[in-house]
Amino acid sequence: MTELGLVDAIDAVTKGAPARDMIVWRDVRRSYADVADRSKRLASHLLARGLGVQRERAGLERWECGQSPVALVMGNRPEYLESMYACYRARAVPFNVNHHYRPAEVRALFEMVGLEGVVYERRFGELVAEAADGPDVVLVDIDDGSGAPRLDGAVDYEEAIGAAAPEPDATPSPDDLCMVCTGGTTGRPKAVLWRQADIGCSAMALTDGVTAEQLTEVAEADFGERWFAAPPLMHAAAQWTAFCGFHLGATIVLHDDSARFDAGAILGVIEKERATMMSIVGDAYATPMVEELRRGHHDVSSLVRLGVGGAITGEANKAALLELIPGLTIIDGYGASETGGMAYGPSTAGAPSKGFEPGPGAVVLSEDRTRVLEPGDDEVGWTARRGRVPLGYLGDPEATEVTFPVIDGERFAVPGDRATVLDDGSIALLGRDSMVVNTGGEKVFVEEVEEALRDHPDVVDALVVGRPSERFGQEVVGLVQTHAGATVDPVELRDHCADTVARFKAPRAIAFVETIGRHPSGKPDYGWAREAATEAVDATSA
Numbered sequence: 001m002t003e004l005g006l007v008d009a010i011d012a013v014t015k016g017a018p019a020r021d022m023i024v025w026r027d028v029r030r031s032y033a034d035v036a037d038r039s040k041r042l043a044s045h046l047l048a049r050g051l052g053v054q055r056e057r058a059g060l061e062r063w064e065c066g067q068s069p070v071a072l073v074m075g076n077r078p079e080y081l082e083s084m085y086a087c088y089r090a091r092a093v094p095f096n097v098n099h100h101y102r103p104a105e106v107r108a109l110f111e112m113v114g115l116e117g118v119v120y121e122r123r124f125g126e127l128v129a130e131a132a133d134g135p136d137v138v139l140v141d142i143d144d145g146s147g148a149p150r151l152d153g154a155v156d157y158e159e160a161i162g163a164a165a166p167e168p169d170a171t172p173s174p175d176d177l178c179m180v181c182t183g184g185t186t187g188r189p190k191a192v193l194w195r196q197a198d199i200g201c202s203a204m205a206l207t208d209g210v211t212a213e214q215l216t217e218v219a220e221a222d223f224g225e226r227w228f229a230a231p232p233l234m235h236a237a238a239q240w241t242a243f244c245g246f247h248l249g250a251t252i253v254l255h256d257d258s259a260r261f262d263a264g265a266i267l268g269v270i271e272k273e274r275a276t277m278m279s280i281v282g283d284a285y286a287t288p289m290v291e292e293l294r295r296g297h298h299d300v301s302s303l304v305r306l307g308v309g310g311a312i313t314g315e316a317n318k319a320a321l322l323e324l325i326p327g328l329t330i331i332d333g334y335g336a337s338e339t340g341g342m343a344y345g346p347s348t349a350g351a352p353s354k355g356f357e358p359g360p361g362a363v364v365l366s367e368d369r370t371r372v373l374e375p376g377d378d379e380v381g382w383t384a385r386r387g388r389v390p391l392g393y394l395g396d397p398e399a400t401e402v403t404f405p406v407i408d409g410e411r412f413a414v415p416g417d418r419a420t421v422l423d424d425g426s427i428a429l430l431g432r433d434s435m436v437v438n439t440g441g442e443k444v445f446v447e448e449v450e451e452a453l454r455d456h457p458d459v460v461d462a463l464v465v466g467r468p469s470e471r472f473g474q475e476v477v478g479l480v481q482t483h484a485g486a487t488v489d490p491v492e493l494r495d496h497c498a499d500t501v502a503r504f505k506a507p508r509a510i511a512f513v514e515t516i517g518r519h520p521s522g523k524p525d526y527g528w529a530r531e532a533a534t535e536a537v538d539a540t541s542a
Helices: 006-016 032-048 078-090 103-113 122-131 157-163 196-203 212-221 236-247 263-273 282-295 315-324 397-403 446-454 490-498 526-535
Strands: 021-025 028-031 069-073 093-096 117-121 138-142 177-181 191-195 226-229 251-254 277-280 305-308 329-336 340-347 362-365 381-386 410-413 417-421 427-432 436-439 442-445 459-469 473-482 509-512
Touching: 006 032, 006 078, 006 196, 006 212, 006 236, 021 032, 021 078, 028 032, 032 078, 032 138, 032 157, 069 078, 069 103, 069 122, 078 093, 093 177, 103 122, 103 177, 117 122, 122 138, 138 157, 177 196, 191 196, 196 236, 196 340, 226 236, 226 263, 236 251, 236 277, 251 263, 263 282, 277 282, 282 315, 282 459, 315 329, 340 381, 362 417, 427 446, 436 459, 436 473, 442 446, 446 459, 446 473, 446 490, 459 526, 473 490, 473 526, 490 509, 509 526
Parallel strands: 021 251, 069 093, 069 117, 117 138, 226 251, 226 277, 277 305, 305 329, 473 509
Antiparallel strands: 021 028, 177 191, 329 340, 362 381, 381 410, 381 417, 417 427, 436 442, 459 473
């Protein structure tokens, strides 16, 4: 069977649409041919500095990396995606770094990965200097206009490109790695190792057996797709949105995330660039977008698809978006760094999603992880993917065996979420097992309670956690952000939740907060939530 690595795939697309805009950011527009040339030259620079492949895949355990890890420490900008392609061309491995981490956190990540190179914006130079120890680390810096100085030993990005050979002396392989560093929301960050041929099919819109010639033909057809990747590229979901678009010959529009999130600016980009598709992260994006759309200042009629992932978007916000943007389809996506995109639930006006339709390889394993559940089986099991899944976690054979178990000779990926299979074969996602609240002998998945809280008309956003209880072991606590000026009684909120979920699931205590704590990606900050829960007040009438 034909397999394509990410370099072969993008070169095939470039052959079909060399002059088409590939990346748009602020006033910068770079064509497919421009990005190909710049990434090739940067790859030549990296190779000349000794980065690349040291050991081929066939001689490695599945938790080992035989290629040079290169950190990307920057915000959304064309150089992020150029650098990824440059690393792949040099047979090095780019990896994402959350630049909001403290230096000690970044240093721990660099040590875990075995850092050999960094491409960074100068505004993050101090962070890189504190975290990247050792004179042998290759540094490439991007002049971002911040006025920050260049680090000692660093080479300017544009100078590196200008001085390097136009064709890198390396031949990439479909077995080369793609590395995804997790956000650490359920523990210490890990580095997920994917074969490029596998992640291309599982998360980047390639299909089994697709050929370079077919990708070229798709690019030549030009369907006029303009995809707006609004979330930060330092998270895998935004990268996957970009690569999916590239493989379809689309133009990728990047959100300038150097400033605070501004729904007006977001909608302005859609209007200016006539974006046809956009990706967001749950209510953190949806709520201010709805508020801005209701002011009626933006023509976003070009938008026909809205991809949602990473966090829940409440039904009220989805309904509002479908009303405010006629013809829109909202596609809820479920997946993880360990699985790629696993299942999808489309919603249109008058036809809300009733669950996630499994994608290729998506299944639910039994509680004991010994068999695949069939439609209608009432057992609560584990979401899983079979087929094209990661090799493992870098440097961690024990975690590799747990998350990527081999069952009857076949490797699965089990990200840790609980689910059931409905009669029609769709997946009902219950939530991450680590976020289950065990109260009075009952299991409560926090996501469904959060949805019930957000459904209240005075609630802007909400998170749910457990806290110790003498009576119940744990009790459910809601962290709630209300609309300005709204006054809500905690007992009323509990009763409201009990209208849609079992009463034992409804919060027994509520903490009203000014703003719900979320990570820059929009994902919930449950560490913050657990601390805030200590200030919650009783929500029971008894």
